[in-house]
Amino acid sequence: xxLKGRAIVDGFAEGEVVKFDKPIVILGDVNERExxxxxxxxKDKIVVFPYGAGSTVGSYTIYGLxxxxxxxxxxxxxxxxxIVAAGxxxxxxxxxxxxxxxxxxxxxxxxxxNDQIEIP
Amino acid sequence: MYLTRExxxxxxxxxxxxxxxxxxxxxxxxxxxxxDRLIPISSAQISGVSYNxxxxxxxxxxxxxxxxxxxxxSTLNPLAFDKRYLKELDVDRxxxxxxxxxxxxxxxxxxxxxxxxxxxxxxxVPDLGEHIAWAESSAVIYANSIIGARTNRxxxxxxxxxxxxxxxxxxxxxxxxxxxxxxxxxxDFEPKGEDFPLLGLLIGKKVQGIPYLRxxxxxxxxxxxxxxxxxxGSIAMYHVENFTPEYRNxxxxxxxxxxxxKDEINELKRNVDVELVAIxxxxxxxxxxxxxxxxxxxxxxxKNVELWVFAARSVWEKYNDLVSIIxxxxxxxMVDTCVVVSNAGKIFKKIGTTSGKAAFYxxxxxxxxxxxxxxxxxxxxxxxxx
Numbered sequence: 001x002x003l004k005g006r007a008i009v010d011g012f013a014e015g016e017v018v019k020f021d022k023p024i025v026i027l028g029d030v031n032e033r034e035x036x037x038x039x040x041x042x043k044d045k046i047v048v049f050p051y052g053a054g055s056t057v058g059s060y061t062i063y064g065l066x067x068x069x070x071x072x073x074x075x076x077x078x079x080x081x082x083i084v085a086a087g088x089x090x091x092x093x094x095x096x097x098x099x100x101x102x103x104x105x106x107x108x109x110x111x112x113x114n115d116q117i118e119i120p
Numbered sequence: 121m122y123l124t125r126e127x128x129x130x131x132x133x134x135x136x137x138x139x140x141x142x143x144x145x146x147x148x149x150x151x152x153x154x155x156d157r158l159i160p161i162s163s164a165q166i167s168g169v170s171y172n173x174x175x176x177x178x179x180x181x182x183x184x185x186x187x188x189x190x191x192x193x194s195t196l197n198p199l200a201f202d203k204r205y206l207k208e209l210d211v212d213r214x215x216x217x218x219x220x221x222x223x224x225x226x227x228x229x230x231x232x233x234x235x236x237x238x239x240x241x242x243x244x245v246p247d248l249g250e251h252i253a254w255a256e257s258s259a260v261i262y263a264n265s266i267i268g269a270r271t272n273r274x275x276x277x278x279x280x281x282x283x284x285x286x287x288x289x290x291x292x293x294x295x296x297x298x299x300x301x302x303x304x305x306x307x308d309f310e311p312k313g314e315d316f317p318l319l320g321l322l323i324g325k326k327v328q329g330i331p332y333l334r335x336x337x338x339x340x341x342x343x344x345x346x347x348x349x350x351x352x353g354s355i356a357m358y359h360v361e362n363f364t365p366e367y368r369n370x371x372x373x374x375x376x377x378x379x380x381x382k383d384e385i386n387e388l389k390r391n392v393d394v395e396l397v398a399i400x401x402x403x404x405x406x407x408x409x410x411x412x413x414x415x416x417x418x419x420x421x422x423k424n425v426e427l428w429v430f431a432a433r434s435v436w437e438k439y440n441d442l443v444s445i446i447x448x449x450x451x452x453x454m455v456d457t458c459v460v461v462s463n464a465g466k467i468f469k470k471i472g473t474t475s476g477k478a479a480f481y482x483x484x485x486x487x488x489x490x491x492x493x494x495x496x497x498x499x500x501x502x503x504x505x506x
Contacts, residue, residue, distance in 0.1 A: 081152070
């Protein structure tokens with residue numbers, strides 16, 4: 001199955017999905033030093049969630065994932081907003097939005113090519 | 121999105137990679153929100169200043185922008201301390217040094233290092249209808265609602281990018297059609313004193329959009345109400361009938377009605393024997409500072425309660441006579457910082473404040489998890505004097 005979205009940061013990524021069903025409060029839910037979101041490992045994973053929320057400083061938390069060598073391979077979103085989009089751009093994490101994430105399950109192995117997702 | 125030739129050249133890296141990266145951020149955000157083009161701004165307000173929130177990663181990013189300069193008047197949000205009160209604010213050497221590195225990085229970019237969440241009093245004052253890119257949520261809502269300037273709720277990074285490029289994508293609250301009311305708030309009471317910030321907290325939770333209110337109050341009442349709305353929710357603008365500059369054309373045909381009863385406000389009121397009275401979130405206005413000084417003048421401070429007032433450096437300088445009165449009483453007037461971004465919430469466990477915003481954050485674990493009560497200024501001041 002192929003899902004088409006909109007590329008926020010172009011890139012190629014292949015890996016295991018860690019999925020969050022609820023919006024992520026970036027400054028608060030993300031632990032950039034340990035590479036965890038709400039306690040779950042996200043380093044080198046493809047992180048799928050609806051959208052980001054919370055403090056405007058959150059973009060630096062996403063940059064922190066790269067700075068501490070804990071970045072995910074990609075972000076897949078329902079809807080990008082200012083905090084995650086700007087954070088993903090400065091951290092250079094491939095990011096796509098406009099994806100119906102109900103089609104993606106936790107633990108799946110997926111491939112991201114710029115603006116599209118391939119589910120084998 | 122339409123780009124001018126000059127913008128295309130910047131995108132191609134003609135004036136440097138960092139400028140290209142900053143413009144790319146604005147263009148992407150523009151595409152996400154369907155902006156047609158970038159528009160010039162007259163000022164920026166930048167968040168992401170306290171080392172307590174942006175950490176080493178944020179500092180690393182700011183240093184990577186070395187050599188880049190801002191194009192418009194830009195001011196900073198509060199930082200982790202007032203340099204005169206390092207001991208009282210429990211500031212260690214690392215925090216002091218890292219915080220100064222952050223400030224210097226901003227200074228090198230040409231940013232005015234006045235650190236306040238109320239730049240609209242003296243340091244960065246927009247006019248009605250001006251386009252700006254501000255990131256501090258309480259200043260965003262004040263600028264849109266009370267002043268009638270136009271800004272979206274920018275992120276720390278998008279506000280910085282806008283400051284550097286001198287432009288912002290044309291979408292959201294920059295456009296007339298998105299500045300009209302979406303919700304009408306109906307109250308069964310006339311708000312007074314602490315009702316304003318408490319009402320703000322409730323509206324923030326109930327409304328995603330632009331609320332319209334038929335209430336009366338003064339600038340300070342609405343500042344506290346707006347800051348609370350912007351903290352508990354994502355509201356960036358409201359209208360007050362016969363008060364805010366754009367209320368006349370604000371009501372459309374399809375507004376949702378929201379009723380709030382006095383009982384809901386009363387449920388938020390509580391009694392706490394406070395150790396600290398904190399006033400100035402957002403930073404105090406000259407009139408708030410005057411009210412505090414006049415009240416405490418000649419009175420004696422209770423020993424086990426502290427009074428900390430937070431102000432913009434410019435207000436502190438201009439009204440030094442009032443500051444002296446408060447200091448003579450035994451209170452402190454701190455500049456450049458605030459009760460939320462300093463360590464105050466970790467030092468005091470029982471805090472009284474006029475601010476719904478401060479209560480919202482300070483009660484969270486990350487900020488110390490203090491017991492916080494919101495009361496009107498005079499009730500709080502009475503608990504500080506003998």
